[in-house]
Amino acid sequence: MHRVRLSIPFFKNAGCGITVIAVKPKYIEASIDPVLESLSDDCRVIRVSAFPVKITRKFGLGNLGYRSWFQIKKAGDSLLRKEKFDLVYFSTTAFPVMTLGRIWKQKFNIPFVLDMQDPWRNDFYLSQPKSNRPPKYKIAHFLDSMLEKWTVPHANGMISVSDAYPSTLNQRYKTNIPSSTITFAASYKDFEIVEKSNLVNNIFKKEKDTVTLVYMGAVTPGMPIPVKQTLQAIKEYVLKPDSKKIKAFFIGTSYASSKNPAYRIKSIIKETGLEAFTFESPHRVGYFQSIKLLMDADALLLPGSIEAGYTASKIYPYILSRKPIFAVTHALSSVSKILKGCKAGSVITFKDEKDLLNKQSLINKEFEQFMNALPFETNIDKDYFKPYTDHSVASKQLDFFKRIIKSYVGKTS
Known part of the structure; x- marks a missing residue:
């Protein structure tokens, strides 16, 4: 649409x-x-x-x-x-x-x-x-x-x-x-529309001295493993004595439009023991409402898919929000190419499922560096972004x- x-x-x-x-x-x-x-x-x-x-x-x-x-x-x-x-x-x-x-x-x-x-x-x-x-x-x-x-x-x-x-x-x-x-x-105009609107964020409230991380969009069939690797990195980080306080929100994770959509990553959150730090809201969110939530976040999470052909439409509002992005994506996915080209955040790539599982320590290290660098605003390469x-x-x-x-x-x- x-x-x-x-x-x-x-x-x-x-x-x-x-x-x-x-x-x-x-x-x-x-x-x-x-x-x-x-x-x-x-x-x-x-x-x-x-x-x-x-x-x-x-x-x-x-x-x-x-x-x-x-x-x-x-x-x-x-x-x-x-x-x-x-x-x-x-x-x-x-x-x-x-x-x-x-x-x-x-x-x-x-x-x-x-x-x-x-x-x-x-x-x-x-x-x-x-x-x-x-x-x-x-x-x-x-x-x-x-x-x-x-x-x-x-x-x-x-x-x-x-x-x-x-x-x-x-x-x-x-x-x-x-x-x-x-x-x-990608539409700069849509962000201007949201800035002038009276949209209210009913999903989360910003807390003092807390870094609010947001993932926005459906969790597709090929995403659970990258999601789990990302959550493992969050777990590794929050266990460090000098870590910043984190709250991560995964929003609009279900494709279903029913009043009671199925949770897509709740079991993974429980498995990683992050119930106190990570929250899932599976209900679909309107396009402009999603932009509002991105603008309210401190940083964005983008676990990709193990499918090489996966292309996330959410990537363009992500980039235009100018919020730092932490991404774990397939090396052949256009997501990794665009994020790297625009200089929009930290991007860890993998060749296949086995390669991804072997990169957990690297993901942990990159996430810690990402968190330590916050807060900052990305300075995207507008010339590279122009074709999009x-x-x-x-x-x-x-x-x-x-x-x-x-x-x-x-x-x-």
């Missing part, structure tokens, strides 16, 4: 006509971001309903993509029948609606581009014990596999935050779909769209 929101003003300035189809907020399980709700639309937005989750949950169905599929199809059919459009762009993690790309392409002769922000078919848990798999994983994986296979080979283009996703999909389906690796965007700003990211998308449209028109003319 935020990729599109941040890009629309630049698309308009380039002379593009834009229509967005979105689900009405009342049908979305996530809490409504009051600041986002107060912002005016920069283009025509058609908001549709969805089947109420109170009803669909009775049948084990909560995914917004399924609940809103028919309503989005109806709205899209009406638009494409009445008006001339050059491209359909799916920028969402509600993957089932991406199947509409193939339907509309066949019905209205229009190309479509998929924004693969995360893997659609996630195979991570196939290598994990069944006891570690989420509820309904088997049926979810079956449906994701079937729908991805039905849709992706017919896409005209793919945008992704990581080279790994398009590469995997092209290999899987023996296709050669054009792709462009385009990161999420909203204007640059929007320009890359436009260039890719033009290439896809030109190629499609050439094939069909």
Whole structure:
């Protein structure tokens, strides 16, 4: 959602006509971001309903993509029948609606581009014990596999935050779909909006002589080990007699939008004996609220994933907050490259799970040095960061769209 929101003003300035189809907020399980709700639309937005989750949950169905599929199809059919459009762009993690790309392409002769922000078919848990798999994983994986296979080979283009996703999909389906690796965007304007807002931090209160550390965002399947290594470093530090007082908060750790989302790292906190210093709040937090929490922190934690293709959208607000960052990330992840290039904090990298486990002493040492250096404000390299700003990211998308449209028109003319 935020990729599109941040890009629309630049698309308009380039002379593009834009229509967005979105689900009405009342049908979305996530809490409504009051600041986002107060912002005016920069283009025509058609908001549709969805089947109420109170009803669909009775049948084990909560995914917004399924609940809103028919309503989005109806709205899209009406638009494409009445008006001339050059491209359909799916920028969402509600993957089932991406199947509409193939339907509309066949019905209205229009190309479509998929924004693969995360893997659609996630195979991570196939290598994990069944006891570690989420509820309904088997049926979810079956449906994701079937729908991805039905849709992706017919896409005209793919945008992704990581080279790994398009590469995997092209290999899987023996296709050669054009792709462009385009990161999420960073917006200085969003920080200005938060500074002028009256948002309140209801998660934590700053305490005198206490360093407040914050991790913001979902804990993905590949993250528990880096999280544990980071917590072990915190434990090692707080046991030192001359250490600073610490409170660490892991916020918005669950992907689930329910009123009682599952804790993702509570067991790890207990295992490391850090219940008095580390706290988890699994409930999802609105985008602007998350910026407020980052701004209120003294320093930020960023344990990455053991998956090389992992790219964290949270990295850009992290960097723009100008708060020191302590990161443990895969050496091939774009996260480590961007953090090092921007000089945004302390970054420990690893090649694989075994390498990570062997680096515990190094992580402990680096974390102690990081804590001893606080407080300080990062001085990011703005020239290095420029390609990740909203204007640059929007320009890359436009260039890719033009290439896809030109190629499609050439094939069909």
